[in-house]
Amino acid sequence: MNYKNYPMVSRVVFGRNSFDQMGDIIEPKRLNTRAPFIFLVDDVFKGNVWVTSRIPLAYEDELIYVSADEEPKTSQVDELVEQIILTHKDRPSGIIGIGGGTLLDLAKAVAIMLTNEGEAKDYQGWDLVKRPAIYHVGIPTISGTGAEVSRTTVLTGPDKKLGINSDYTPFDQVILDPELTKDVPKDQWFYTGMDCYIHCIESLNGTYLNEFSKTYGEKAFELCKTIFLDNNLSEEESQDKLMMASWHGGMSIAYSQVGIAHAMSYGLSYVLGTKHGIGNCIVFDHLEEFYPEGIKLFKEMKKKHQISLPQGLCSDLEDYEFSTMIDVALALEPLWENALGKHWKQKITKDKLKALYQKM
């Protein structure tokens, strides 16, 4: 048995307004005045002075707004890298991602592709990255994805939706400021929070589970229950707790694996472009057979927060589309093995998956 040697985030700050420490933290990492910091910022913050005025731009530093309306793509990473190389004489001092999972994953991928040749799609997979990334910082503004602690960066490429999993992927620095999540719209708060909740369910019910993963997963699960089902939390407490749930939930899957909801959600996203958070929810809603207890609580949470999920997403799909969806999902073998054990291929069929997708 060979256990993972997990690369952790190098440094972490936690606290309300810790966002204001960013300047002090990154400045010592400036290589020279021509080597800029590139801030990749979710474009929902365009014009939001409360956030943008606190981003410490100096010398050649550049702020690039990026839309998170779509899932991040390998081509988008390549374009950002090209733009950065063409605009600046020196290689950047660092990349700072400010946003949700999309922005964090883009920041990680851009930092990697600035030192590694070729295209981002060449690195989708496990341990294909050859050279250390440049210094990169993650600042989540929505909680749940766990992208802030993971060694992956999930990207949609021309052939597949798959992360760049590598020891060079994790952030050198994470700043956890729960206050940055205060304006997240309610539905997005729910979907992204459920990403974390589903991480816990998939990790805790997986065959890859070990005590390391379990302790993180149990804590994140408990926090999710408190956040989404208790009535006694203040807004601030709820923000603080969800940011920590995301962190611990991320650590839990980092040292085990996700499961069926994630595998099927990747298929949905690849074919229909469905965003990860809502896609997970749409899939998870139909997985009673696999995660009965987890889904019971999920339905309670949905009801309590009056969330109605889209229906009939797959009702007009062609056979070839189902086929692609199913192939993308089934290609994620570790996820199925975690969920169903070594003999998972005997337990799940393409027809079964099609029947599930048809309900969505």
Next chain:
Amino acid sequence: MNYKNYPMVSRVVFGRNSFDQMGDIIEPKRLNTRAPFIFLVDDVFKGNVWVTSRIPLAYEDELIYVSADEEPKTSQVDELVEQIILTHKDRPSGIIGIGGGTLLDLAKAVAIMLTNEGEAKDYQGWDLVKRPAIYHVGIPTISGTGAEVSRTTVLTGPDKKLGINSDYTPFDQVILDPELTKDVPKDQWFYTGMDCYIHCIESLNGTYLNEFSKTYGEKAFELCKTIFLDNNLSEEESQDKLMMASWHGGMSIAYSQVGIAHAMSYGLSYVLGTKHGIGNCIVFDHLEEFYPEGIKLFKEMKKKHQISLPQGLCSDLEDYEFSTMIDVALALEPLWENALGKHWKQKITKDKLKALYQKM
């Protein structure tokens, strides 16, 4: 408000028998064949082939047995550094500490002192270390101290008992193999486990508490309750859980602070040489006034495991000894502030401390 920017352990492996992965993990870090790995190993493992035969010695590598009967000293660090420098032509490729908190703290301190001038005592305090340490690996063989995740290395110097707290202190690599703890004697298992339990109580009841620390502390606290009060765990489960409790408890105090038991235990240790684990228990047993709930459970745990603590340790002490003890304890200002708030000096007096010590 300025929050800590906490340096995390760079890499971690968890699993039974993960100890066998050590060779594969450290070998890529070998600088050259003359730059040895130095293994600092608790001398309880002398002659224990189950452990020693699995330590991958090559080239000029050296295994140094160290007794953990006494708390680690700055002079001991200096002697080890001198011995290593005199024996080997090249600076070591790395230091690997295998043992409990004492060995882990020695490994961290030796790794620091191999690149920093002067004596270890010069670096007792906060952020006094100038240069990065050499590569250092921690492999705990007893669970509870949290030394495997902390940015300190607690040492008794000529003037004080105080850690070398620095960003260069945390391990580059930790290997968590719960099986290595299987032969720990019961009393030591209890005392060191209680170090973790007390970390949780002091962190969760401290004024420095924040949601980051809280989530780690709550999980470690819950694990301790399960380990020390439930009857349903197998030996293996108990070992796995205690190793994780130590890890999370360490993270909890890392991002907050310990409290009165630790402050007073340092005094006891400085004057009487009392080991940290048992010292904490002796002190904690008399702190009902400060941690009523925590001590109630502690007494249940003690009873369940038929632990009888030494009595009358301080009964023959001279006044000047009490005085030193109290001064050492009170010098740890952050611990008192965490426990009692900003105005802690108005809440605790030397007489009060003396009265408490006299009961021990």
